[in-house]
Amino acid sequence: xxxxxxxxxxxxxxxxxxxxxxxxxxxxxxxxxxxxxxxxxxxxxxxxxxxxxxxxxxxxxxxxxxxxxxxxxxxxxxxxxxxxxxxxxxxxxxxxxxxxxxxxxxxxxxxxxxxxxxxxxxxxxxxxxxxxxxxxxxxxxxxxxxxxxxxxxxxxxxxxxxxxxxxxxxxxxxxxxxxxxxxxxxxxxxxxxxxxxxxxxxxxxxxxxxxxxxxxxxxxxxxxxxxxxxxxxxxxxxxxxxxxxxxxxxxxxxxxxxxxxxxxxxxxxxxxxxxxxxxxxxxxxxxxxxxxxxxxxxxxxxxxxxxxxx
Amino acid sequence: xxxxxxxxxxxxxxxxxxxxxxxxxxxxxxxxxxxxxxxxxxxxxxxxxxxxxxxxxxxxxxxxxxxxxxxxxxxxxxxxxxxxxxxxxxxxxxxxxxxxxxxxxxxxxxxxxxxxxxxxxxxxxxxxxxxxxxxxxxxxxxxxxxxxxxxxxxxxxxxxxxxxxxxxxxxxxxxxxxxxxxxxxxxxxxxxxxxxxxxxxxxxxxxxxxxxxxxxxxxxxxxxxxxxxxxxxxxxxxxxxxxxxxxxxxxxxxxxxxxxxxxxxxxxxxxxxxxxxxxxxxxxxxxxxxxxxxxxxxxxxxxxxxxxxxxxxxxxxxxxxxxxxxxxxxxxxxxxxxxxxx
Numbered sequence: 250x251x252x253x254x255x256x257x258x259x260x261x262x263x264x265x266x267x268x269x270x271x272x273x274x275x276x277x278x279x280x281x282x283x284x285x286x287x288x289x290x291x292x293x294x295x296x297x298x299x300x301x302x303x304x305x306x307x308x309x310x311x312x313x314x315x316x317x318x319x320x321x322x323x324x325x326x327x328x329x330x331x332x333x334x335x336x337x338x339x340x341x342x343x344x345x346x347x348x349x350x351x352x353x354x355x356x357x358x359x360x361x362x363x364x365x366x367x368x369x370x371x372x373x374x375x376x377x378x379x380x381x382x383x384x385x386x387x388x389x390x391x392x393x394x395x396x397x398x399x400x401x402x403x404x405x406x407x408x409x410x411x412x413x414x415x416x417x418x419x420x421x422x423x424x425x426x427x428x429x430x431x432x433x434x435x436x437x438x439x440x441x442x443x444x445x446x447x448x449x450x451x452x453x454x455x456x457x458x459x460x461x462x463x464x465x466x467x468x469x470x471x472x473x474x475x476x477x478x479x480x481x482x483x484x485x486x487x488x489x490x491x492x493x494x495x496x497x498x499x500x501x502x503x504x505x506x507x508x509x510x511x512x513x514x515x516x517x518x519x520x521x522x523x524x525x526x527x528x529x530x531x532x533x534x535x536x537x538x539x540x541x542x543x544x545x546x547x548x549x550x551x552x553x554x555x556x557x558x559x
Numbered sequence: 560x561x562x563x564x565x566x567x568x569x570x571x572x573x574x575x576x577x578x579x580x581x582x583x584x585x586x587x588x589x590x591x592x593x594x595x596x597x598x599x600x601x602x603x604x605x606x607x608x609x610x611x612x613x614x615x616x617x618x619x620x621x622x623x624x625x626x627x628x629x630x631x632x633x634x635x636x637x638x639x640x641x642x643x644x645x646x647x648x649x650x651x652x653x654x655x656x657x658x659x660x661x662x663x664x665x666x667x668x669x670x671x672x673x674x675x676x677x678x679x680x681x682x683x684x685x686x687x688x689x690x691x692x693x694x695x696x697x698x699x700x701x702x703x704x705x706x707x708x709x710x711x712x713x714x715x716x717x718x719x720x721x722x723x724x725x726x727x728x729x730x731x732x733x734x735x736x737x738x739x740x741x742x743x744x745x746x747x748x749x750x751x752x753x754x755x756x757x758x759x760x761x762x763x764x765x766x767x768x769x770x771x772x773x774x775x776x777x778x779x780x781x782x783x784x785x786x787x788x789x790x791x792x793x794x795x796x797x798x799x800x801x802x803x804x805x806x807x808x809x810x811x812x813x814x815x816x817x818x819x820x821x822x823x824x825x826x827x828x829x830x831x832x833x834x835x836x837x838x839x840x841x842x843x844x845x846x847x848x849x850x851x852x853x854x855x856x857x858x859x860x861x862x863x864x865x866x867x868x869x870x871x872x873x874x875x876x877x878x879x880x881x882x883x884x885x886x887x888x889x890x891x892x893x894x895x896x897x898x899x900x901x
Contacts, residue, residue, distance in 0.1 A: 264711050267802050271705035272717060274698045278772040283724060286735035293734065300738065303754075350627060356620045363628045365888065369635065372884040372891075374831040376850040377877045380857065381634045384641065384870070389652045392637055398653075424631065432892055478725075485728050488833045492854065512834075515730045520838060525734050532730035539728055 294529035301523070314530035325531065327506060328514040329538070331415060335490075335510055336483035336542075339422045344475055346423065347430035348468075351438055354431070364435070368428035375425070379492035382421045383408070408493055411507040418489055418508060425489075430475060437471035438464070473550040477543055484539050487512035511535050638877075642666070642870040649866045665871040675872060679845075680852035681879070687766045687836075687848060688829040694771035695825045696818055702772075703780025703814075704806045708792055718781065724774045729834070732769075737838065740765050761843045766836055770829065776821050783817035784810055819890045827880050827891070849876050 269276070289304070294314055298307035318325045350367070354360040370378065385393045386407035394404035407417040445463045454462070465472075487510070494508045495517075511531065519528035641649050643661040669675055705711075706718050740759040743749060748756025759765050787810060795805045811818070833850040840847045847855065853876045857869060884891055 261711070264709060265713075268705045268709040268711035268714060271701045271709065271802070271806070275702040275721070275772050275777060276717070278698070279720075279724070281739070282732065282736055282769055282772075283727075286732045286739065287727070289735035289738070290731050300734070304738065350624075353620055353624050353627075356617070357624050360624075363624060364892075365885075366628050367631050368888070368892070369881055369884070370631070372827050372831070372880045373877050374833070374850045374853065374880065376833055376853045377873050380853070380869070380873050381638045384866075385634060385637060390650050390654050392633070392654055392656075395654045424634070427631075481726060485730070512728075512730065516834075519734055520841075528730070529734060532728060532734075535728050536726075536731060539726060543726065 290529045290532060293525050294533055296526050298525045299523040300525050307526075310526065314526045315534070317527060318531055318534065324506070324509065325514060328509045328511045329534075331508065332484060332486075332510040332512075332535075332538070334415060335419055335422075335486060336480055338416075339419050339426070339486075340476060340479040340483050342419075343423045343427050343430055344434075344472065344479070347427050348434050350427070351431045351434035352464075354435065355438060364428070364431060367431055370425045371428045373425070375488035376492055378421060378425050379489050382424075383493060386417060409504070411504045414494075414504065415508050418493055421489055422483075422486065426479075430479070433471060433475060434468070437468050441467045469550060473546070476546045476550070480542055480546065481539055484535060484542075485512050486510055487516065491516070511538075638870050638874060642867065642874045644867050646865070646867050649870070662867065665867050666875070669868050669872045669875065672868075675856050677852070677856075677872065677875060680847055680849045680876075683763075683766075683846055684830050684848040684879075687763060688826045690763070690767045691770045691829045692822050692825045694767070695773045695776050696822055698772045699776030699780045699821060700811060700814070700818065701806070702777045703784050704802075704810055706777065706781045707784040708787070708789070708805075708810065709802070721774045721777050733835070733838065736769050740768075757842075760839060761846075763846065765839045765843075766846060766848070769835065773821075773825065776825065779817060779821055780814065783814045787813055816890065816893070819887070820893050823883065823887050823891045827883060830880050849879075852876075 293304070293307075295309060295311060296304075296307040297310045297314075298304060354363060357363070385391050388394060388404065388406055388409070391407070393407060397404050405413060405417075408414050441464065445467070446459060449459050449463055490508050490510055490513050494505050495513065512535075515528050515531050515535070518524050518531060640657050642665060643663060644655065644658040645662055648655045648658055670677065702721075706714060706721075737760075741757065742753030743758035743764075744751050744753045746756070746764070747758045747761050749758050750756075759768070791809060792805055795809050800808070830848075831850060832848075833854075836846075836848045837851045837854070840851050853873060856872050
């Protein structure tokens with residue numbers, strides 16, 4: 250071997266070593282708090298374990314945890330259904346509203362101020378958000394019904410009516426998240442070069458045609474990003490529903506069955522019922538839903554030519 | 560951006576001179592673009608009707624923005640006003656929109672109440688959020704440097720892995736991490752095998768350590784460091800600087816804005832985080848953070864008799880994160896924008 254090759258190899262070795270040294274905190278963390286826990290979760294999902302005894306002395310039950318969730322536990326399936334309604338509803342309705350608001354805000358003076366106002370809920374702790382809306386949604390004393398009465402609409406049992414309580418909470422979630430979506434859409438809209446709009450005008454395109462043929466296609470990367478990240482977060486939504494249905498001052502007003510989502514179901518299965526095996530099996534099923542929907546969103550949105558976006 | 564649209568050859572003169580002058584949201588100047596453009600087109604067609612239609616349209620846009628903005632602010636207005644109402648006013652039917660005589664005493668009553676240790680919650684939250692933020696800044700920038708400025712086998716695989724971890728639901732980790740912390744050797748009365756005690760669960764470690772690495776933080780730092788020209792680093796290397804020296808003295812000073820963004824993001828996120836602190840502090844009430852404590856105050860102050868004080872406590876719990884946001888919103892909003900674009 251020539252001395253040049255040997256020194257090149259030594260340099261590569263040194264570079265590799267340096268690289269992994271810089272990465273070592275992250276890699277150790279990933280090992281201890283990511284890889285090992287996922288392996289453990291998989292292991293636990295095949296066992297009957299209550300966390301009170303050492304994991305090794307738990308009982309192997311095969312696929313029983315999974316079959317229990319999918320075939321014998323009605324509440325789990327309700328939670329899956331509610332989660333799908335909640336996640337897709339909050340993310341996509343939120344995005345439509347946010348896009349409208351972002352477009353409006355580009356046309357007014359003082360838009361900065363209004364973006365502030367809309368962003369404030371994003372940085373508010375969710376427990377506080379739940380408390381505020383718990384107050385607004387009070388049937389007799391709440392402002393929500395006062396406003397409905399002002400415009401001559403029938404008052405609602407926002408959190409107690411099983412037919413609407415999930416949607417009431419979704420409204421809170423949209424209020425809480427829309428500011429961030431507006432900001433991202435604003436950046437996306439500002440990134441569209443004016444020449445496209447100018448050309449469209451020369452061709453006699455109206456506002457709707459402009460929106461459909463320029464704005465939406467140009468925003469596809471933004472829409473893709475917002476749907477994927479928004480959905481990943483929304484599948485795991487917990488705080489608001491926990492506070493309003495189970496754990497807050499307004500606890501008990503909402504019928505748990507009508508608002509339970511997977512995160513709440515898993516929390517109760519694990520930390521209230523101490524059925525760790527079932528909870529871990531459920532977490533893997535949730536993971537499948539996250540993967541599946543992310544895949545669908547990528548497929549649908551990539552059709553329009555955003556292949557280069559990752 | 561990737562749309563392969565052909566650039567139109569003709570563009571009306573004077574319309575796009577200031578386009579893209581500001582990619583950053585939050586400055587009013589850029590917002591005028593569309594208005595002037597529209598106006599210009601209508602103006603050319605001329606005529607009083609076009610003029611009136613334009614004014615009407617602008618008025619409509621402004622009115623709807625104000626209505627949406629007020630609707631978004633209404634919940635905050637309500638809690639601010641209700642927190643200085645008397646109990647009778649908070650629970651009045653029909654509801655009151657403002658207090659007859661502001662009861663600032665609600666706030667002092669909360670602060671004096673020994674059953675509501677707000678300051679302890681603040682201290683815990685501050686400690687935990689600060690520690691997590693410092694750790695995330697360090698681990699993210701170190702990893703970001705390796706992933707952007709060093710070439711070695713396995714680098715791209717690690718980056719892809721880092722991105723993919725954002726897909727994992729937190730519930731895949733909660734139970735095992737709880738158990739790992741409980742069985743942490745030699746802590747909290749545990750023996751070397753992790754038996755016998757409570758492990759790391761009864762200490763701040765349990766609240767901090769599961770968050771000291773952030774995939775998003777690594778991603779952000781890598782993207783930012785990619786923009787630093789390699790020549791700069793090569794020059795420093797020729798001058799004899801080690802990688803640690805280059806990282807500390809060349810790269811880090813250049814990514815200060817990104818570090819600021821990441822710091823605020825992490826701090827506020829951690830301050831507001833609820834699920835894990837709730838699980839951990841169920842058996843360790845002395846570690847309760849603000850959101851967990853705020854939930855508990857709800858049970859201490861039953862809604863039935865002390866709703867006004869409960870709301871005052873809630874306002875005080877919201878204040879820090881909203882104030883940090885207001886003071887540093889430039890960096891915070893940038894984080895949201897950056898996370899959407901490469």
